[in-house]
Amino acid sequence: MRKKIYMDYAATTPVDPRVVKAMLPYLSEKFGNTMSLHSFGQEAKEALEESREVVANLMGAKPNEIIFTSSATESNNLALKGIALANKDKGRHIIISPIEHPCVMESAKWLESQGFEITRLKVDKYGLVDLQELQKAIKKETILVSIMHANNEIGTIEPIEEIGKICKEKGIYFHTDAAQSFGKIPIDINKMNVDLLTASSHKMYGPKGAAALFIREGTKIEPLIHGGGHESGLRSSTVNVSAIVGFIEACRICQKEMRKEGQRLTVLRDKLIKGVLRKIPGSHLNGHPQKRLPNNANFWFAFVEGESMVIQLDLLGIAASTGSACSSAKLEPSHVLLAIGLRPEQAHGSLRLSLGRWTEEKDIDYVLEVLPKVVKRLREISPFKK
């Protein structure tokens, strides 16, 4: 069988061999606890603080504004709940978009159950937040706006600078989940006017188990995990130094290669999108045609079910994903696809192909050769065929 083609980089990425190499000493001889006073501990502590500088650098922050966590989910939970709990005397109103990652959606839902008021803005057919609607939604009691930088399913990039400007003018904290964009497109927390930003390691060729939350100096926030006072008291837990060192090596690589890699992927992505839309009748692009991540392509095909497509592609060596209800344990189509106006039966036939560091042009060619056949075959089984 031919080699497998991984086109699900938005789900997770393999760890870059250079990252593995950087991590290894911290799994063996440099195993210390950052809180210990002896040389083992100091060595680990040094690596941790150096890491903080690198990740801070990559987004234009100060090292003391970076908190390391275990995942983007944890960072997002800390951002929403931590801000809510620390600022509830000022107000109990929070604004989010309807296409956030489930960890933001569910955190907001939980806060709702605790007496907070949540406004979920609308998005247009591309998934873009309406700035005027945001302006109108802000009130005296608003304490936080959380809108993702780039969407994990459809790849749409939100107008973060403008949103940040609005929040800054009104004196409201602004958090953005940059799990999908950090390391892929330039991020500058000052230009973007954000107060909190989530970054994730395993979406950018680092290991799982490491993530960061940028928290602007002076931000009022409560910790969720109490204990030994690690990470300035905001996130107790023995520090996962090897994972963080890996995350940081991944940051270094992205810093060097991001521009070129972004251009390379954009060319491949556009070839894929154009090819699919041309070759497959009844195919549609989800997300914004230009304002999208360089590695994301998302479609829906009429009269095809997504899970069938994903399994068929897997049998042919291509790893992809879908927002079809059939693939979800909740039996609901993707909330993102519904929010951009797709009907459930349209979301039924959705397919996400996300590219990455090891995607080559011949992989795109193979997908363009195989996918039309897969769709055709499944349509032949469909009762809609005449």
Add this chain to the structure above:
Amino acid sequence: MPIYSKEIIKHFKNPKNVGKIKKPDGSGEAGNILCGDIMRLYLKIGENKKGEKIIEDIKFETLGCIVAIANTSLLTTLVKGKTIKEALSFKKEDLIKKLGQPLPPFKIHCSILAVDALKEAIYDYYLKNKLEISEDLEKEHQRITKTKEELEKRYKGFQTFEKEILK
């Protein structure tokens, strides 16, 4: 363990009895409102030596997930040549068992589609031939029809795409 058993993948890769029967003796459609899957099934009815009505030929079409496709393929192979009475006695549990893997709870509904569409096709055959319909089958027909009508409403807008896609 992979998500789906070898048996499911086998039927999915090579589904048996896919297609239409021209001038079927009975045809049935079932849908699932939760996920949006649709199933159509066609029957040709014959007689065995004892003079009992049997399913001589069966074909299906589906807009559905892998479990829906594999299940229906399996069901068609199981009921082909069987008497109508035997065919009606097949339950979704029998199919799941035969597919050799406990399905995750949220995928069980996909197995109902095949059984429902078969019931509908038999109902249609009974109706066309003015044969007696049992109370149970009548009840099932009511339930399936209700779901189907809701789904048809949803897919209405799709008909316009049909020409575009199939040209």
